Amino acid sequence: MTQTSATIPGPQETGAEESTATTPSGSLDEFRALAASLPLTERVQLLTGQTAWRLYANEAIGLQSIAVSDGPVGVRGTGEIAGASSALMPSPSALAATWDLAAAHRAGELFASEARRLGVDVVLAPQVNIQRTPVGGRHFECYSEDPLLTSAIAGAVVASMQAHGVAACLKHFIANDSETARTVYVSEVDEQTLREVYLAPFEHLVKDVGVWSIMAAYNGVDAAGKASPMTDHHHLLTELLKDELGFDGVVVSDWMATRSTVASANGGLDLIMPGPGGPWEERLLDAVRGGAVSEDTINDKVARILLLAHRVGRLAPAAPIPAEPREDDERFIRTLAAQSMVVLRGEGTLPLVSTPQSIALIGPNAVSAYVLGGGSSTVNPHHIVDPLEGLRTAYPNSDITLLRGGSARVHTPPAAPGVLVSATGAASVGPTVTIKAADGNVLSEHVASSWNGWFNELPDAAASVTLSGAFRLTQAGTHRLDLGSVGTYRFSLDGETIASSDEFADENVILNSSANSPAGVGATITIQEPRDVPFSVELTVIDAGGYGRFVRADLRHLPPGEDTDAEIAAAVAAAASADLAVVIVGTNAEVESEGWDRRSLALPGRQDELVERVLDVAPHAVIVINAGAPVLLPWLNRAKTVLWAWFPGQECGHSLADVLRGVTEPAGRLPWTLPAREDDVPVPHALPDDAMRVIYSEGVHVGYRGWERSGATPAAPFGFGLGWTTWRYDEAVLTALPDGALEIAVTVTNVGEMPGSEVVQAYVTSTAQLPEGVDRPVRWLAGFDRVTAAPGRSTTATIRVPSRALEVWHKANWHRPSGLYEFEVGRSIRDPRITLTYELPEREETGSAGEVSIPS
Numbered sequence: 104m105t106q107t108s109a110t111i112p113g114p115q116e117t118g119a120e121e122s123t124a125t126t127p128s129g130s131l132d133e134f135r136a137l138a139a140s141l142p143l144t145e146r147v148q149l150l151t152g153q154t155a156w157r158l159y160a161n162e163a164i165g166l167q168s169i170a171v172s173d174g175p176v177g178v179r180g181t182g183e184i185a186g187a188s189s190a191l192m193p194s195p196s197a198l199a200a201t202w203d204l205a206a207a208h209r210a211g212e213l214f215a216s217e218a219r220r221l222g223v224d225v226v227l228a229p230q231v232n233i234q235r236t237p238v239g240g241r242h243f244e245c246y247s248e249d250p251l252l253t254s255a256i257a258g259a260v261v262a263s264m265q266a267h268g269v270a271a272c273l274k275h276f277i278a279n280d281s282e283t284a285r286t287v288y289v290s291e292v293d294e295q296t297l298r299e300v301y302l303a304p305f306e307h308l309v310k311d312v313g314v315w316s317i318m319a320a321y322n323g324v325d326a327a328g329k330a331s332p333m334t335d336h337h338h339l340l341t342e343l344l345k346d347e348l349g350f351d352g353v354v355v356s357d358w359m360a361t362r363s364t365v366a367s368a369n370g371g372l373d374l375i376m377p378g379p380g381g382p383w384e385e386r387l388l389d390a391v392r393g394g395a396v397s398e399d400t401i402n403d404k405v406a407r408i409l410l411l412a413h414r415v416g417r418l419a420p421a422a423p424i425p426a427e428p429r430e431d432d433e434r435f436i437r438t439l440a441a442q443s444m445v446v447l448r449g450e451g452t453l454p455l456v457s458t459p460q461s462i463a464l465i466g467p468n469a470v471s472a473y474v475l476g477g478g479s480s481t482v483n484p485h486h487i488v489d490p491l492e493g494l495r496t497a498y499p500n501s502d503i504t505l506l507r508g509g510s511a512r513v514h515t516p517p518a519a520p521g522v523l524v525s526a527t528g529a530a531s532v533g534p535t536v537t538i539k540a541a542d543g544n545v546l547s548e549h550v551a552s553s554w555n556g557w558f559n560e561l562p563d564a565a566a567s568v569t570l571s572g573a574f575r576l577t578q579a580g581t582h583r584l585d586l587g588s589v590g591t592y593r594f595s596l597d598g599e600t601i602a603s604s605d606e607f608a609d610e611n612v613i614l615n616s617s618a619n620s621p622a623g624v625g626a627t628i629t630i631q632e633p634r635d636v637p638f639s640v641e642l643t644v645i646d647a648g649g650y651g652r653f654v655r656a657d658l659r660h661l662p663p664g665e666d667t668d669a670e671i672a673a674a675v676a677a678a679a680s681a682d683l684a685v686v687i688v689g690t691n692a693e694v695e696s697e698g699w700d701r702r703s704l705a706l707p708g709r710q711d712e713l714v715e716r717v718l719d720v721a722p723h724a725v726i727v728i729n730a731g732a733p734v735l736l737p738w739l740n741r742a743k744t745v746l747w748a749w750f751p752g753q754e755c756g757h758s759l760a761d762v763l764r765g766v767t768e769p770a771g772r773l774p775w776t777l778p779a780r781e782d783d784v785p786v787p788h789a790l791p792d793d794a795m796r797v798i799y800s801e802g803v804h805v806g807y808r809g810w811e812r813s814g815a816t817p818a819a820p821f822g823f824g825l826g827w828t829t830w831r832y833d834e835a836v837l838t839a840l841p842d843g844a845l846e847i848a849v850t851v852t853n854v855g856e857m858p859g860s861e862v863v864q865a866y867v868t869s870t871a872q873l874p875e876g877v878d879r880p881v882r883w884l885a886g887f888d889r890v891t892a893a894p895g896r897s898t899t900a901t902i903r904v905p906s907r908a909l910e911v912w913h914k915a916n917w918h919r920p921s922g923l924y925e926f927e928v929g930r931s932i933r934d935p936r937i938t939l940t941y942e943l944p945e946r947e948e949t950g951s952a953g954e955v956s957i958p959s
């Protein structure tokens with residue numbers, strides 16, 4: 104992967120000629136006067152979104168509307184371009200698994216060109232929360248368990264995105280590392296841990312990269328003795344982020360997160376999203392008029408929005424230049440997904456040297472690959488190349504059999520086309536939809552031409568919606584019919600009420616629950632003859648504020664004959680007789696998503712049994728894991744070839760085929776720890792306590808650092824990945840640099856038979872004496888470099904260890920304890936190859952700003 108040069112002009116270049124006299128150069132102070140020139144009502148108006156994805160324009164000052172869009176796997180768009188689709192990249196953890204800053208840089212360019220194509224100015228990404236627990240619902244959206252790796256990858260993404268005039272919005276500030284009760288819980292984090300772990304990526308992105316916007320999280324934070332909802336947190340937003348770190352961008356609320364008017368306005372929040380509505384608007388105007396919020400405070404917020412507009416080319420005279428997608432986007436996504444795959448076991452099967460005549464492609468995720476995780480990061484991909492298409496294209500002459508090997512679903516599947524009929528009995532793809540006003544009068548009725556479980560085309564007067572029709576059951580036997588709904592509903596089958604709920608639902612159903620994948624209620628019906636089973640679902644319209652008004656009803660049907668025993672047996676038989684068995688297991692939309700945390704690390708369904716039984720008959724089977732976050736693989740050591748394939752994005756099947764055929768090396772290294780047993784996990788669950796507090800009691804021992812402290816053996820350690828060649832570590836030389844950083848030059852030789860890439864990692868341990876009350880991890884990542892070499896060739900990795908990697912936070916400052924530091928250079932945290940020692944002298948002259956050296 105090579106770093107490509109910029110092709111999309113930034114706004115500064117676009118209006119350069121006309122703007123030399125009038126366009127400010129881009130410091131916050133320059134925009135305060137312009138902000139103050141607006142009437143107060145107009146200033147306050149600018150501080151709440153105009154829609155869910157747009158900010159207000161103000162013609163008088165040449166401010167155009169700024170458009171924002173999710174999210175970390177691509178750019179979804181604002182919904183204003185009918186039918187728009189997007190480039191879908193692999194999940195962020197996959198990008199981190201490359202440890203490849205050039206790839207991250209290229210991903211930033213893709214974000215920028217996609218954003219411009221879709222008319223978007225601010226991308227709500229990347230997400231730099233730390234993977235504190237493997238069960239965290241948004242684990243796949245984050246980069247890593249480690250702050251240094253997170254900072255490096257995010258830094259490259261943001262720098263290249265913003266170099267093209269598109270703003271990143273770093274999220275979610277801060278300690279927003281789990282989903283259960285996410286708008287309610289308060290994270291309690293000690294200050295040292297906050298600084299060294301959770302703040303580190305934000306600090307790097309603000310101070311070293313200059314990120315243009317940051318999202319304040321849903322949760323509250325209790326840190327440095329100050330507890331408050333994040334959107335109100337004066338200490339963290341104003342004193343720390345803006346005053347101390349010098350953040351000059353916009354702090355935007357997470358969607359619907361803000362509850363207060365004065366506290367949030369004075370706390371440091373700049374922009375309420377979505378809009379219109381929310382706690383500012385008129386109420387903020389009143390607060391200013393009443394003196395509870397000063398005009399200076401308002402002017403500062405407006406100036407930040409103007410500076411953002413200037414940066415993205417939405418403030419006259421500059422204008423953003425639309426960019427077409429780069430021609431090699433598909434190629435980039437395809438290569439990235441292949442390159443990010445982590446070889447967990449590789450005993451010689453891959454890459455395949457000859458074309459298999461027959462391939463048994465097996466597994467629930469072979470039939471239905473999970474290419475992106477659930478929640479707000481979702482985009483509508485341009486296309487999805489599924490595993491079958493990928494293998495068929497790569498092996499046109501092979502005989503490929505696709506077998507599911509049992510379902511991994513948690514819920515009953517959506518009713519297949521042809522099963523749902525409308526109320527008149529006409530074959531249709533959706534039910535009859537009757538929209539009613541509060542007094543029960545029918546406002547409209549139509550037969551839905553498609554049905555995906557969400558319906559929001561509602562007139563203002565709509566109060567309820569009735570769905571009616573029938574499940575057309577054609578097979579004799581036992582059928583399962585279910586409804587998945589949220590809020591108030593009544594579900595009837597055959598004229599009888601089967602289930603009902605009078606639960607009130609508002610935007611919290613989206614923010615805090617599993618509206619994406621509701622549990623099912625229904626009945627089991629046995630029939631001898633084909634027949635239509637009439638149903639009706641009465642639903643109360645849910646008003647979810649800025650998320651709009653909708654009803655939610657998944658209509659689900661499981662026909663007779665699903666026989667997992669038989670499916671597994673058929674898959675095993677196919678594996679036994681094929682030249683090559685490829686088994687794809689993993690999670691799915693019912694398991695991994697924003698909105699909830701997992702309760703178990705096990706693969707859903709009987710997938711472990713499927714793999715075990717395939718391995719009994721086909722020991723050389725290639726096992727592929729299609730999951731974002733860790734799952735337990737009890738059969739791992741029995742398998743000869745195991746690939747961790749992430750959520751691979753739109754080119755999924757091609758990427759997999761490229762790895763099988765040897766086109767691209769699966770060169771990924773785990774950016775987190777893969778547990779062997781749930782009991783070993785340092786932070787095994789994400790549940791708040793009874794007082795709704797999430798206590799970060801593990802302190803700085805997060806992720807792999809917790810494993811280092813306990814000494815437990817994971818299934819695969821942090822940094823692990825075999826690639827397809829082997830490496831010898833020849834020598835390492837450490838040099839102290841004048842700026843306080845260290846440089847470790849490591850010479851490695853590719854002693855295998857394939858060209859490949861190695862991620863040379865440096866971990867540090869230290870016996871330096873610590874200030875009282877300061878805790879240090881047993882061992883932590885200090886730096887890394889990724890190198891490539893042909894077989895038999897040597898190359899030198901240059902690892903920069905920033906001064907910060909040796910520092911600790913104590914008594915409101917950074918300190919660099921002098922004493923002995925030992926650097927272990929190697930292939931993962933548990934595979935050191937060369938050890939170097941370094942004595943950090945007392946009272947060093949050099950170091951990072953504000954650092955104090957502590958004599959031992």
Ligand code: BGC
Nearest residue numbers: 173174227274357358479614
């Ligand atoms: C998520 C954010 C997202 C926003 C807008 C929120 O629920 O937490 O990550 O950017 O919605 O979709």
